[in-house]
Each structure stands twice: as C-alpha cells, then as structure tokens.
Amino acid sequence: MATMKKQVSPTISFSTCSTRAVLKLIGDQWTAMVIYALEGGTKRFSELSALIDGVSKKMLTQTLRDLEHNGLVQRIVYPVVPPRVEYSLTPLGMTLTEPIGALRQWAEEHLNEMEQAQREHDQAQHLFIQEQVASIVQQR
C-alpha cells in the first residue's frame, strides 16, 4: 500500500500544494468533459459543442484556449472557407485521462451512497427544524 499513515506535516503550505494547481486546471465545469470528449479522438469545434450538452460557445472557446495554453490540447486551424478547426489531446493531455477516469470511476461506485447520505442528512435537518419551530411556538 502506497498510502500509509501519511501524516500531514504541521507546516504544509497549502498554497504550494500541487492539488491546488490541478484543481485550478480541471476544477471548472467544462474542462474535464472536454478532455473526456477528446479521448475519442480529434474533434471539430462544432462537434465538441454538440457533444457537450449545455456549453456555450464562449465557455467552450475559453476552456479550449486554456487547455491549449497548458499544452494539453492541440489546436489546428485549416485556412479554408468555411473555417475548419480541429482539436486533439497532446501526449501530455492523454496522461490526464487516467486520474480523471479514476475520479469518474469513484463517482459511479459511490454516488448512490452519497445521495443516500444526503437524503438522511436532509431528513435529520428537517426534523431538527421542526423541533426548533415547535419550541419557538411553545414559547409564545
């Protein structure tokens, strides 16, 4: 097991934590899904737009630019009319599919547990609020 006790040292500066950097990368709504969509191979802008339900042109452009800027996605413009732009993962981008896949796998395995926990928690909250209301009413 690689993960032993792994005690958090008392002086860890979280500002330099690499987790933060990755989160800044894929933390937004669309990045992970763009990468996921590009796992299938090279895609045109309009194809991505159609695949990723709900994304606006602006956000898609922004996300792709960001990924390109970080060297995870390659952007190829064909100077033809009408314009044709193709996006694909770089080798570096491909390596990101693994941890993202791990995340997705976790989600598929544990999402139902989480939803159940949510329901239980909501119910507890609900009952608690009812008690509060009851006690307030009683005071009057």
Added chain:
Amino acid sequence: MATMKKQVSPTISFSTCSTRAVLKLIGDQWTAMVIYALEGGTKRFSELSALIDGVSKKMLTQTLRDLEHNGLVQRIVYPVVPPRVEYSLTPLGMTLTEPIGALRQWAEEHLNEMEQAQREHDQAQHLFIQEQVASIVQQR
C-alpha cells in the same frame, strides 16, 4: 436538474455524466484540501483553519457543511465551554482520498511539463504580438 430542456442527443448525455457530479463535489478551491488535511485524522475547526492557508472561516464552514451533507465528513460538537468541534472523514470520505491522491500524483509528475508548455506558448504569443505591432508601425 429540475429543468431538463433538451434530451434529444443520440450521443452521450454529459448532463448526467458522473464526472460532473464529482467535479461539483471537489471542484471548488477548498474541498480537496480539507479532505487532504483530514487524512491525517480528526481535526478541530481551528486546526483546519491553521492548516489550510488562506481559507476564511466562512469558506471553511461552508466546505465542511457541504462535505457533512454528502456524508463524507463527520462533525461532532462537544457541548462545553469553550466550544469544541471535531471533524473527521467517514468511511465513504476515506474512499475519496484515492482518486484525489491520483490527481495529486499526476500534478507532481506533470506540472513542470505544463509550466514549460505554458512558457513556450506565452513566448509564441509574445512574438506574434510583436509581429503585429511591427506591421502596424510599418503601415504608418
């Protein structure tokens, strides 16, 4: 989720993609780091606050509440003066440490590559802008 307008896409519906759910979970700035901090064991509110550099009380509270709501973190309040509140990972929360660890590992391995790609890209951008300026100056 309440308002599902378009569900006609024959391809993958990304709105129901589990990746999205996980990202909503750990996508924000602090969640992943709270979990990371709690890997070391039970922590008090003030301890977390000290460990996670730069987090405000408001955000820390919000993040912890969210995690508690999803059944990933347990919150125990000791009714004493001064107040004492302890947070710890639930078994479900522990399972999240793996994919998050994978993410961090990827970051540590590839962050330098990304930074290099960024620099190269920035330089290319810079040169391009220089060309633009030059051509404009030339026109005058």
Added chain:
DNA sequence: CCGCATCCGGAGCGATACTG
C-alpha cells in the same frame, strides 16, 4: 463555421462585526 468583443445580471467570496 469559428471565434472574439462587449454588456450585464447574479452568484461567489472576503472582510468585518456580532453571538453563545
């Protein structure tokens, strides 16, 4: 067909002050 610029409403977040 692709992408950039602009505007604008609203959510998110920090700082501060207050409570128990």
Added chain:
DNA sequence: CAGTATCGCTCCGGATGCGG
C-alpha cells in the same frame, strides 16, 4: 472557540453582435 449575518466587490457565465 466556533460559528452566523451582512455588506460590498469581483468575476463567472450567458446573450448578442461583428469579423474573417
């Protein structure tokens, strides 16, 4: 000590229109 309440600001993200 561990929050809650409120204010104010920033920035996200959608809609629209232009340009190549």
